[in-house]
Amino acid sequence: MLPPHGGKLVDRLVPDRDGPRYSExxxxxPQVLVTEEFRKDMECVAFGIFSPLVGPLNSDxxxxxxxxxxxxxxxxxxxxxxxxxxxxxAAKIQLNExxxxxQNGRPFAILHVEDKYKIDKELHAQSIYKTLDTDHPxxxxxxxxxxxxLGGEVDVFDVPTGKFPEYRLKPKETRVLFNEMxxxxxxxxxxxxxxxxxxxxxxxxxxxxxDGLFINPLMGKKKAGDFTDEVIIxxxxxxFKTYYLRNSATLVTLExxxxxxxxxEAIFHAICRKNYGCTHFVVGRDHAGVGDYYGPYExxxxxxxxxxxxxxxxxxxxxxxxxxxxxxxxDKVCPxxxxxxLDFRGREMRSLLMKGESPSxxxxxxxxxxxxxxxxxxxxx
Numbered sequence: 001m002l003p004p005h006g007g008k009l010v011d012r013l014v015p016d017r018d019g020p021r022y023s024e025x026x027x028x029x030p031q032v033l034v035t036e037e038f039r040k041d042m043e044c045v046a047f048g049i050f051s052p053l054v055g056p057l058n059s060d061x062x063x064x065x066x067x068x069x070x071x072x073x074x075x076x077x078x079x080x081x082x083x084x085x086x087x088x089x090a091a092k093i094q095l096n097e098x099x100x101x102x103q104n105g106r107p108f109a110i111l112h113v114e115d116k117y118k119i120d121k122e123l124h125a126q127s128i129y130k131t132l133d134t135d136h137p138x139x140x141x142x143x144x145x146x147x148x149x150l151g152g153e154v155d156v157f158d159v160p161t162g163k164f165p166e167y168r169l170k171p172k173e174t175r176v177l178f179n180e181m182x183x184x185x186x187x188x189x190x191x192x193x194x195x196x197x198x199x200x201x202x203x204x205x206x207x208x209x210x211d212g213l214f215i216n217p218l219m220g221k222k223k224a225g226d227f228t229d230e231v232i233i234x235x236x237x238x239x240f241k242t243y244y245l246r247n248s249a250t251l252v253t254l255e256x257x258x259x260x261x262x263x264x265e266a267i268f269h270a271i272c273r274k275n276y277g278c279t280h281f282v283v284g285r286d287h288a289g290v291g292d293y294y295g296p297y298e299x300x301x302x303x304x305x306x307x308x309x310x311x312x313x314x315x316x317x318x319x320x321x322x323x324x325x326x327x328x329x330x331d332k333v334c335p336x337x338x339x340x341x342l343d344f345r346g347r348e349m350r351s352l353l354m355k356g357e358s359p360s361x362x363x364x365x366x367x368x369x370x371x372x373x374x375x376x377x378x379x380x381x
Contacts, residue, residue, distance in 0.1 A: 006052030
């Protein structure tokens with residue numbers, strides 16, 4: 001099986017037998033309150049999804065990621081995982097000191113603080129998101145960050161079961177699953193949407209070249225107008241029941257927020273799926289984009305900078321339903337004009353669904369529509 005990113009699957013999860021001892025120790029340490037999104041990032045570190053990271057980045061790695069899209073040792077890494085705090089909190093923390101990371105008043109991890117440094121928010125935003133426009137959700141989040149970053153190694157001792165525990169697997173578990181299913185090649189598919197027929201076309205085309213399909217929706221903070229986590233799960237469950245061969249695909253959730261970092265996030269997403277055990281990764285049009293901040297195929301072009309990534313990208317360009325061809329086609333194979341094409345415009349399909357109406361069956365399976373409309377509020381507000 002494909003080795004994890006950096007060669008070793010990180011495990012910073014404290015065994016259950018040691019959890020009470022870590023919890024008692026954490027209660028005596030200085031407390032650092034973090035967001036739910038950061039907690040999920042630390043769970044991803046602990047599970048090995050962010051291998052080779054062992055905690056929030058130190059300054060040398062952080063600067064290298066901003067400047068080169070690589071860690072200091074040269075390993076590809078494009079999105080900085082950092083812990084930001086206020087000046088007041090930072091002043092109380094010394095280097096080589098342990099602090100307890102807390103959420104809702106309850107410690108869940110111990111951070112061994114190795115570094116403390118300032119953030120240049122404009123440099124951060126421009127390097128990662130390629131814009132300083134505060135309408136971009138990533139730039140807006142950057143402006144809301146504390147001015148000091150803490151780096152070091154983390155030990156996570158308290159992990160909630162998650163929103164959908166039956167779908168939440170760690171990389172060491174998915175790797176066992178892939179072996180049991182005798183999948184030697186696996187295509188990873190990132191999504192934050194309920195599936196339409198175009199998604200199904202991409203997934204099944206990828207499956208035609210690999211042994212198995214790994215559908216890995218993000219469960220976490222998204223922008224307004226995105227599908228809720230519950231809708232995504234129910235919609236894919238409906239699709240699997242009728243339109244997928246048994247044991248050809250699996251659904252595993254990834255509890256992590258969307259960053260909307262376009263090209264950089266595409267590489268980051270590929271690395272996460274590599275750690276799960278995927279050998280291939282699907283990269284579509286405007287991957288991880290938002291608005292018009294990135295070109296439609298800029299994320300695909302970004303992969304040319306990383307020949308050493310260690311996972312094979314599968315690129316998909318524009319596709320549509322062609323009424324004359326009688327199926328989903330793309331501009332490389334279909335000779336017919338736009339008058340014969342039905343485009344998979346997510347905004348238009350969401351608009352219909354918001355009104356309780358069904359998109360054409362040529363664009364979205366009726367079973368999927370039914371699963372979506374069972375939810376009174378299928379979209380993030």
